[in-house]
Amino acid sequence: MPRLRKPFFNRSVHEVAPELIGARLLFRDVGGVIVEVEAYHHTDPAAHSYGGQTQRNAVMFGPPGYAYVYRSYGIHWCVNFVCEPAGSASAVLIRALEPTEGLAAMQRRRHTKDVRFLCSGPGRLTEALGITHAQNGCALDAAPFELHAREEAIDVVSGLRIGITKAVELPWRYGLRGSRFLSKPFKV
DNA sequence: TATGAGATCAACT
DNA sequence: GTTGATCTCATAC
Numbered sequence A: 001m002p003r004l005r006k007p008f009f010n011r012s013v014h015e016v017a018p019e020l021i022g023a024r025l026l027f028r029d030v031g032g033v034i035v036e037v038e039a040y041h042h043t044d045p046a047a048h049s050y051g052g053q054t055q056r057n058a059v060m061f062g063p064p065g066y067a068y069v070y071r072s073y074g075i076h077w078c079v080n081f082v083c084e085p086a087g088s089a090s091a092v093l094i095r096a097l098e099p100t101e102g103l104a105a106m107q108r109r110r111h112t113k114d115v116r117f118l119c120s121g122p123g124r125l126t127e128a129l130g131i132t133h134a135q136n137g138c139a140l141d142a143a144p145f146e147l148h149a150r151e152e153a154i155d156v157v158s159g160l161r162i163g164i165t166k167a168v169e170l171p172w173r174y175g176l177r178g179s180r181f182l183s184k185p186f187k188v
Numbered sequence B: 001t002a003t004g005a006g007a008t009c010a011a012c013t
Numbered sequence C: 001g002t003t004g005a006t007c008t009c010a011t012a013c
Helices: A013-020 A103-110 A122-129
Strands: A024-027 A030-040 A067-072 A076-083 A090-101 A145-148 A156-159 A173-176
Touching: A013 A030, A013 A076, A013 A090, A013 A173, A024 A090, A030 A122, A067 A122, A076 A122, A090 A103, A090 A122, A090 A173, A103 A122
Parallel strands: none
Antiparallel strands: A024 A030, A024 A145, A030 A090, A030 A173, A067 A076, A076 A090, A156 A173
């Protein structure tokens, strides 16, 4: 199973995002299969990088293949994969995983046994994996991260993004069709 | 099932 | 001082 390296991310977010569906993400041997992501581009009013570089979003303006982690609503951490050549400030938000490895660790951190709710949402999956701002700027192709390309053909659906107030109409959310582990179902 | 409030913080105006 | 790329719990229907 090939590991995803930096060149994989050095392409348009719109190519990378759907290809991440079905890939396996591990952080310190805990994680699972990516079933939901959203693409953010610097020309997109909903993106953190839209208004230019700041201290918070600096990693988005760096080279591809790194993690951008930010605080959401003062409570959660959310993790993005930086894409496209350095300076284009585009990234893919990881929104949900199907938990496959390290179940016990995730259940302990999330205070629930129900696998359905371990990683089905951007804030939930960082809590389950133990990802925090300490991982901001971390390379994705080196420990403690491990990212493997998907092996089989799968059915990817796209739809409108969630939880944002700007550029709501852009269909830049991608998911694994029919997965039980999505943060919300896709509209048919 | 659906809606609503509260938690809590760093960036930005 | 305001605002979120969110989640959980409570209350209502």
